[in-house]
Amino acid sequence: KMDMSVDENFKQQLTNVYQVHLDLQKAFLATDATAAKKQAGSVKSALDKVDMSLVKGEMHNQWMNSLKTLKTTLGNIESGSDIEKQRLAFADFSDALYSAIKMFGTTGETIYYQYCPMARDNKGAYWLSAVEEIKNPYFGDAMLTCGENKAVIK
Template identity: 30%
Template sequence: MRRTFRNAAMFGLILGMLGTVSCRQTNDEDKDASEPMQNEMHEGDMHEEMNNSNMDEDAHVEDQMLNMSDEDTVGAEFNNDQASQAYKDYIGIMEAMVNSDPEAAKESANDLQDVYAEDSENAKISQLASRLASTDDINKQREIFSEISAAMEPVLKNNIKSGKIFKQYCPMAFEGKGDYWYSNRKAIRNPFFGEKMMNCGRTEETIQ
């Protein structure tokens, strides 16, 4: 009887030890299984934070563009209708350059060509406008726009009656050679680079 009891006790002890080891293994496995889930959850949180950050940056850029488009333009009046219309069409070309829109540039260039089509004194402006209107290449248009700006300077300076025109300069234009343009905004909107370098430049002179 004693031997039977002792054997039963030993058997029970062995079962208990096996049960303990099995529980530890199960707990360890559960712990190991939970770690990847926690890591996945952590990575998911990081992705969400990055997405939120990118959305915030996009919203900030969008706000900047909206603020830029809402900026007040400054008007200018001229001594004659030709100069007034020429300036309007020139600004149309300039804005098209800012927006990198060759079709809009061609439309305004066609209008500018008509202004001085029969004016020998400003025939160069008409010829340049015709050249700009004949190409779809935005880079070539920008080169011709530079020439138009130079040709427009005496028209603007000699005929402005009131208001302001801003002569602005970008040192990076045309591979660092730099160039000027005229604007109806004091804030810089670069026609030579558009959105690539929208705010590159400075106001050199105010014509009034």
């Protein structure tokens, strides 16, 4: 049987990535492309502090896949200046972060998995929030409360 237990330090480091990403989300809520660039850099720094040697075997491979997507999407936010393109990258980032959190877990967080059906040109997009109240990062003030809670991750 595969050992699916995850090192607590790894969980803590991933939790830190999630917490730092909340500031990136705020930049999108404010429809602020410049702040999004800056905050994407902060999330990258938090990602760089995650010690991949703490996860082994198949779990290590899964993390490497997640990491690649997380870094690519953050890079796209960092190098962009078009807020709508940055938001598309944030949608992909959020998908990858959700997958990682589902697989590895966090420490002491209650995370709301939220969904807006109108994002990504009506294809829909998800994001992770610390609060149950909907504050939509894909539209900001234009449609701040558009969306719904899909799940709660503890």
